[in-house]
Amino acid sequence: MLKNYFKIAIAVLKRRKFFTFISLFGISFSLTIIMVLTAFSDHLVDSSYPDAHRSRNLYISMMRLTGEKHGFSQNGPPSFYFLDHYVKKMKTPEKVAITSFHQPTNTYINNKKLTIDQKFTDDTFWEVLDFEFLEGKPYTRQQIDNAERVAVISENVRRKYFGDEPSVTGRYIETDNIRYRVSGVVKSVPITQFATYGDMYLPHTLGKRDPQDKGLNGDYFAILQGKDASSLPAMAAEYDDIIRRLPIDTSRYDKISSRADKYVASYTRLFIGNQDDSGLNRLLLYVGLVLLFFLLLPTLNLVNINTSRIMERSSEIAVRKAFGASSGTLALQFIVENLILTVIGGLIGVVLSFIVLAIWNNSGALEDVYLYLNYKVLIISLLVCLVFGLMSGVYPAWRMSRLHVVTALKTY
Amino acid sequence: MIHLQNIEKVYRTDTVETQALSSINLNVAKGEFLSIMGPSGCGKSTLLNIMGLLDEPTRGSIRIADSTADKLSDKQLAHFRNRTIGFIFQSYHLINDLRVLDNVELPLLYRKSTAKERKQLALEALEKVGLSNRTKHFPTQLSGGQKQRVAIARAIVGQPEIILADEPTGNLDSAMGSDVMDILIRLNKDEGTTIVMVTHDENMARKTHRLVRLFDGSQVQ
Structure with missing residues (x-):
């Protein structure tokens, strides 16, 4: 038939x-x-390189401060201060990585402009994510605390900046007129991976921010890593609790909202959502x-x-x-x-x-x-x-x- | 074999009502070769379609092969037709996309049979109509007479008790028409198949056991 x-x-x-x-x-x-x-x-x-464990990660990428009385509203990524001071101390995640969004800088090679996207991170960043080091190693906590000018660069930047040289660890790379010593080279990450993409990774202590600034908004985000996927609800609940108990500067705003989201929701919240709606x-x-x-x-x-x-x-x-x-x-x-x-x-x-x-x-x-x-x-x-x-x-x-x-x- | 009682067929549109058949009472015995004649539009084909359960009468009852055809579901009707009736049409109605052998096998597709059995039976049917050398041809590669012989093979492949032929020689020249008629006579004689044939041709009708004439939807002879 x-x-x-x-x-x-x-x-x-x-x-x-x-x-x-x-x-x-x-x-x-x-x-x-x-x-x-x-x-x-x-x-x-x-999950893809180097963010290989998305199923057990939560991402904090937005924070909204609203002051209805004053007609005040501020929406943007959280500050390093907030993440370091509150989120780092959370008990339910196994690890908390803090990193900035990438920021473009310029350098010139043979009179040709090369844009290098910098990303400022803490040391846990290298533990939470599975970067493949082609040479060298990540910078240490000690180097971060000392604000040493060390950098981990991507394979692409190594090729564009140093050409075909077999090893560049210990060599210097200059961008925006500042020289950094190369600590390691990692396999490149595509720009579509907003949490991990960068051409040059630097200690967060080299970032342009006022150490005395205790504002809640800034240009950083955090990756919370749990033991497994079952840890996520507890992590989200603990973070919600932090936000609820966060001291509010009532002279300017009366409401703080921020969520720890799964990867896709953090993405959509960033581009098409807001604090009340992930946009997913x-x-x-x-x-x-x-x-x-x-x-x-x-x-x-x-x-x-x-x-x-x-x-x-x-x-x-x-x-x-x-x-x-x-x-x-x-x-x-x-x-x-x-x-x-x-x-x-x-x-x-x-x-x-x-x-x-x-x-x-x-x-x-x-x-x-x-x-x-x-x-x-x-x-x-x-x-x-x-x-x-x-x-x-x-x-x-x-x-x-x-x-x-x-x-x-x-x-x- | 076929019993028609008070059969009426009325075609209705919004404005017109046409009486195609009225008060037809007809019995066809098992093994009989009956021909139906009459002018165009007198209801011959309508009667044949009703006998073949392809169309429903407006009134009256039909018994075929000891079964009452009324109130059968679509599936039961399909099964009944498949087992009991074979059709031969004036325009052959072969499927041009299928080869001769596949065309002949068609009724067997709707039965539980293996591909090997289907092929065997189709080859036997084609042998009976003298076309076993054309199995791989497509219908468009055949003459009118050959097409009608393929259609006959298709009608007999399932070994039905009844064959309904609607002007089977109508599109053929006299020589080819005679060939086709000879096949039908042989089928009736040798295998006892009951045949009802609509025709315009007196000579062909004379070769059958009995002739029924219709005029304006009524039986006149």
């Missing part, structure tokens, strides 16, 4: 080459977009709408094409019914045919996705951002194919199965 359906499906595809092309193009193109987007979101969301639901809604859009277009296209094809095949439908096919069997046949079409489109989509990802990975459009078609993406894509097949086949199949035999025979 299936062999017969397959033969018919292939014959129908061959018979109407233009419609087949339109259908396959619609499916494969949409699928390619979905797969590339999925690969990209996979890259953003999944909104992001999921946007992603859902985009996916729906890309799914709906080829589906509607296929529904349209398939429905018009029914009339072309009315004789076949009538003959099958006359010789013993029930409406259900016919509907099943049509859905199977449609699934064959969508699976072929899906396979073309997979091949196209490989090509697009290969082009992306070779283009260097975003340095160190390599996208891969992993099994998870592949399974999602195949499921999407099945959804295509079912969604676009069910209605035409229903129409077809209701076709009256006598009418269908007369129209031939």
